[in-house]
Structure formats: C-alpha cells, structure tokens
Amino acid sequence: MLSEIGEDPGRQGLAQTPERVHRMYRELTAGYHVDPDRLINGAIFEVPYSEMVVVKGIEFYSLCEHHLLPFFGTAAVAYIPRGRVVGLSKIPRIVEMYARRLQVQERMTQQIADFLQERLAPHGVGVVLEATHLCLVMRGVRKGPTMTTAAVLGLFRTRDRTRAEFLAHLERGEPAR
Template sequence: MSSAAHEVTRLASRSRVTHPAPGRDLDNAEAAAAEFLRSLGIDPDDPATPDLADTPRRLALAYDELLDVPEFDFTTFANTEAYDELVVVGDIAFQSICEHHLLPFVGVAHVGYLPADRIVGLSKLARTVDHFARRPQTQERLTMQIADLLEEQLRPRGVGVVLRAEHTCMTLRGARSPGTATTTSSMRGHLREHPAARAEFLALTRPIAL
C-alpha cells in the first residue's frame, strides 16, 4: 500500500449501520390487507368497485416501501483541522409511521454536533435520520436514536437533535387539528450542560425568514 493510500485508510473509518429484521411475506401481507378491508365493510372483490381489486396488493407494497430500513456506512474522518465549532445540518426531510395508528408523520430534522477527534461525512447525518425513521416509531424515540448513534460513532463534545413533524394520526383523526406540529429535542454533552451553546444550536435550527 502506498503512503498516500495508507494515510486515507488512517483518516477514514466506516461503521456499517444495520437493522436486523425478519423477512417480508408480501403475499401474506396482501391477504391480510384484503381481510382488513372486508372487516371494515370494503370488499375488494366487489364487481361494482373494480378499481379496488388491486388495493390490497398496493397497500402491502406501500407499507413495504415505507418500512424498508436502509443500511449505510457511517463514515468518519480524523479532525485534522481541529475544528471545534458547531456542525449543523438542518431541514432534513423525513417521514415515518406512528406506531400507535400506523399513519404517517412527516417533518424535518436538524442535527448537529460539536466535534472532538472525529468528524462525519455530512450526508451520513441525513442517512441516520432516514435509517431510524423507516419503522413504526414515536417521534420522541426517533429523536433519541439519532442522538445516540452520533454519540456512539463520533464521541463528540456535544450533540443536538431537533425534530418538527405533523402527525396525521392527530390531524386526520382524533383531535383533527390540521396544521399542528410537534417538536422534540435531545441535547447531549456540552449542548446540554452549557446554556449559551444550547441557545446557539437552537438559534441555528430556527427557520430563516426570507
């Protein structure tokens, strides 16, 4: 190995982020979806509503896509420049499924950290959000899982995560309160212990008026 290649190997580190899950059975999911619809008085085999014939299959495929958790490499690099200010990636669009009603919640994530010895490829912050969002979730747990992975992989001086989302389980049913948003946060290390650092991070995650 050349000295240049050896240096790249020394600086870059990859850790595979996975989500072990049982195999999918789309045929069984389709049959269950058809039975679910019939139980609600909707017969997908009714000749009077031919457009419903493929709905059970479409429903199974839609949830298969929504709940397909992507694996990825969390790539970090040595902080050779000794950068010691906040790194924040904001407005990361995400969608997830409420574990209580299996209805979507959709929003944006703001993810940041105070580097120590290592920094991360910026796209990996967005991939981290997507990885944990692609499963039946609560927004509170999702927020903490993102922060946990950053702490585990980077060992930074601080981590901040803010999520804002609209939950269709509240806007389309139940309270039926359209336009409401839920905000959750998780602050770790320096961003939790020092009010000025916390305030700086929160200021960077606020929408910018154009």
C-alpha cells in the same frame, strides 16, 4: 380490511391494493433492515475541526406506532466534533433510517442523537424534530398542531452557551435555493 368496510376487494380499482399496501409498508419500515455500518460506509473522517456542525431542514416521513398513520416534518441535527466528522450525506440517511420504522417522535429524536454520540464520540449532539401527526389531524382531536422534540447530549446539555448557539442556528431561515 376491504371487505370489513363494505368494499369489494375484487373490483378493478382495488384488485391490486393488497399488494400495493404490502409494498408500501415494506418501504415505510425499511429502517429496520438498514445495517448502520453499511449506512456510514466508512464516511467518518479525521478532521481538526471542533466548531459546531449543523444540518437542518432534513425532511422525514414516519409511521406512528399507535395508529400506523404518518407523521412528517423536518429534523435539525448538530454536533461538535472531537476530531472526527461524518460525511454530510450520512446525517439525512441516519434520520431516514430511524424514520422508516414504527415510531414515536420522542424516541426517534433520542435514537438519532444516541447514534451520532456512539459513532462519532463528539463533544455533544443536539437533535430537534418538528412534525405534524396525521393521527391528530385525521382522527381524535382533528387538530393539526406541530410537535417539537429535542435531544441534547454532552455540551449541548451542560453548556447553556452551546445550546443557545444551536437554537440560534435553528431560528435562521433556510438559504435560498
């Protein structure tokens, strides 16, 4: 690739570039090699709690499968437990597992929702991703709009009040740090 664009792959600044790029893509696609059972690591707990759990502001970085360019943004994940909750740190790790793959945002959103539905069997799951795609910013239309995708399962799909509560949580600002 370096030769193709007219660069000297042997020059000082580029000599290690092929190895760096190789390591970078291994890191950015590490989600293919994550064992979901080890990711959860037994952190599903029996808890008599049945109100909505919302984790938002989860930053992620992924690669567009069409151009191998990054897209990045934030995820909001919610579920209504059916007597079982997952450890708080596991939700960002689930997002990262799917982000660290060649992706399209729509599929990633659905994969996160499906994973939680399968593992927890909650009353419902809601996932919203908002991201900027560098394939739009750097090439093609050269505009940088954000894209928002949502996946809703169970009560989030069938009960308007549940969906409205989830969306209200998303509209609230982030807490002070």
